Amino acid sequence: MRRRRAIVLPALAAAAALALAACGGSSGGSGGGSSSSAAGYNAAVTKVVSPSTHKGGTIAFGNSSTPDSTDPGNTYYAYMWNFVRYYTMPLMTYKSCPGSCGLQVVPDLATGPGVVSDNGLTWTYHIQPDVKFEDGTTVTSQDVKYAVERTFDRGLFPLGPAYFTFLLKAQKPAYPGPYKDRSKNLMGLNAIQTPNPTTIVFHLAQPFADFNYVVAIPQTSPVPPSKDTGANYQLHPISVGPYKFQSYQLNKQLTLVPNPEWKASTDPNAKQLASKITMTMNMNANDIDNRLLAGDLNVDAAGTGVQAAARAKILSTPSLKASSDDPIAGFTWFAALNTTLKPLNNVHCRIAIEYAASKTGYVDAYGGPVAGGAIATSVLPPNVVGHKSFDLYGAASDPGGNVAAAKQQLKLCGQPNGFSTVITYRSDRPKEVAAAQSMQASLARVGIKTTLHGFPTGTYDGNFAGVPKYEAQHDIGISFYGWAPDWPDGWGYMYYIVDGKAISPAGNTNLSQLNDPKVNDLLNKMASTNNDATRNSYASQIDMQVMKDAAIMPGVWAKSLLYRSPNLTNVYVESYYGMYNYAVLGTK
Amino acid sequence: MITFIIRRLIATVFLLIVVSAITFAIFFLIPRLAGQNSYQLATEYVGRNPSRAAVLQVEAKLGLDHPLWVQYGNFIKGIVVGAHYNSGTSTTYCPPPCFGYSFKSQQPVWPQMVSDLPVTLSLAIGAAVIWLVAGVAIGVISALKRGTLFDRFSMGIALAGVSLPIFFTGLIALELFSYKWPLFPNVQYVSFLTNPFLWARNLVLPWVCLAFLYAALYARLTRAGMLETMNEDYIRTARAKGLPERTVIFKHGLRAALTPIVTIFGMDLGLLLGGAIITEYTFSLHGLGLFTILAIDNQDLPEILGVTMLAAFFIVIANLVVDVLYAVVDPRVRH
16 A cells, blocks of 8 residues: 655745744644543554544544545555545455454455355355445445456556456456446456356456455445446445545545445444544645644544654643554565665675664654654564564664674675665655665765665656666665555565565566565465465565565664544554544544 | 737737647656656556556556657647547546646546636735735835834835745744634635635635735835835926825826836736645645645646646736736836
8 A cells, every 4th residue: 555645845844833833832732622531642552542422523634635546446545445434345344443453354345254265266255235325226246346347447547456457367358447348238357257146256367365355455345337437436436335425626625424325234344423524635734733733623634643843742742642642554664675786686785784774763764763663673564464573683682783793794795895886765755865864874884885866756666766677777776665565464565575576677666676486485375375374474484584685674664643633532543554443433 | 909919919829839838848858858758657657566558558548658749739739629538438528728637636637727726816816915005005105204113114024024935924824823823713715605704714814924925025116116206306396386295106106116016016916826836835725836736746747737837827917917007007108
């Protein structure tokens, strides 16, 4: 998933906002609601704060940017996968509960997890027979099939994940989506069968044990073919969830109201408490924070934490701090080490970087242990199922870096005096710029001379760091990056950043260009092992092997300081999203 | 005069074509010259980990696989005669001026800009009235009371106004009057037609902050102009003829001093109508300024082209109006 961060004009406002925060200081108001409801710092990380069944009120979301799309078939932003639960029901979803419980994938529209047959090649789901669209028509398995079919038209829906296009059994000619293939009453995708209105069968190209996670992506939420409006469906998706669209001014204001056809009995992971939900988009990020504190807004939709000014105010004001949470966000910020470029194709040169780099500098660049996160001792973040803690290069015990060990590794690499390479980073992300500068300084201590090259985020993957040919031509040895999983297990996190098959000529996300047979083999095993315990045991093995390869220098397990509006009820952090679970919120 | 206006309007069309060509070249041609191909450009509009097939589909859908001159021709054609767009389930017609479809949202650009226009118009015109009235009034009084406490104080304030950027005064205003003492709470645009009172209440802070910045400049310009004009021979002559002081000041003095004010006012208003970017950003007002920021943030080329051309149009029209006003303000121009 992509975690959207505001990158517009922040520098202009930051200084003034910080100055104001300093002036405002501890007198910062919390006029939006009673502070007596504050359950304490980090209370919503592990328990439900202000549980209530009270109905009514408005939940006001502020968004510093805009959704990539409100169409469930065309969105990849983490907060949108959280938000669309208001109006969608994929076959599976994440259990609504605090703590690690929220990492469980459970049935949503389906009556149970997929039934696997044909040596893992066939997955069968039965859907609930009495779920209705907002217009009162009953959801059928064909509506789910059609929803998946739409995602094959990548020209029309380029932004969402593309798992179905390569996991499902291919047909010839390639299925182009229901807008170009009007055959079989719009049911032309052979890899999905709907033998009856409540059964849907997926035929895979090869076994894939994580398929229950794949169908938890909003793309399996049903779309009635007769109501589909293609690219315009985003303006009014037909709801099956607790709320439906009342109005949507594109990129400005979205208003949801209760869906009268929704039944709590068929959707236990969502609630219908508020009488209205609004999302105001494209707001100034500092303005959002101030309106949250003033009570004019209830939730920052992006869920990536407050800005520096509000952070200072919250952490210095006990009553505000008691209404905040600092959960693990599920993101690892890291530096990918190019395994194909001399001399970094020698593992000892890469290990030298692992030792030499200052992890403290990395964390500080991201805002310190509260706003930035914890020192990452491995790639896999703690909120991924199967994570095990280990620290191969003393990141936690020697956070400033181990110069002696680094020099030793440089000798083994045949570069005792160090070497030169290029560092790339996203120049419009100040934290990443600071992290790159910190690494440059710490590597210089052992003679590794680096040149910094920044590129805009929008072209980073497509034109520069994500183009192996460009990396080779420009001597790029270290590329700063970050990753959050599409689903919270080892395969979901690791595949795209370390599997050799994921290397692509442009838009590449395996920036290390790691093609280690051991890693590839473990990922293959993970993909084909249905037993949960065995499968999840591979996660830490992959993590360990990647660290042994020193293909990635992990920097920060990201955290986000979230402000918990005192007006909200049923507030807790859903571990999978690393933000509040929007689908269950209510107001006092 | 009518011939003059028609001639200027024709020139405006040519100017807009040049602006569109330059903008198009900046975003489409220069990256090509730097080695970027259309496939790489298309990867910016696809989700994470795109397959080659997916990128090729997007490249074709956005028309990036056509030669540049065809892409530019299609863009201009859309503005002149409109364009058709396949939304999957149907083909919709985008009437002229069709600035194309957003690469990101796949929605037509022009209606989005039109829906943002009332916000920017309300903001710019409201602030312009305040700064023009306040700025000119303070400037005139300061000039007439040169060296007095009022003159020094108002010019000091003017200096502060010119020096303080909107993102500072805006945040101060919000902190004091919206968050801490909520005289103007939860600032958001409400249409004048929906509720004139709320429309005005929500725009007071942005108006004042924007006007503070500009009024300062206008006060200083007016003061300088008035000081120069009031020392002219014809002013002395007017006084010698026994004209009332009010007539001397407003009919003879201010009228001449206003010429440079009108020039700069046209430019300022034209620029603001293209989007008061920082003010809209600071107050989270969804006008053309925020539209521009989002377009740039998303590298949404049709939106960037559209808003650039609209901004250029406003500036050109504002200049045209200024030229016409010259003739009204300064009789010498008419001859």
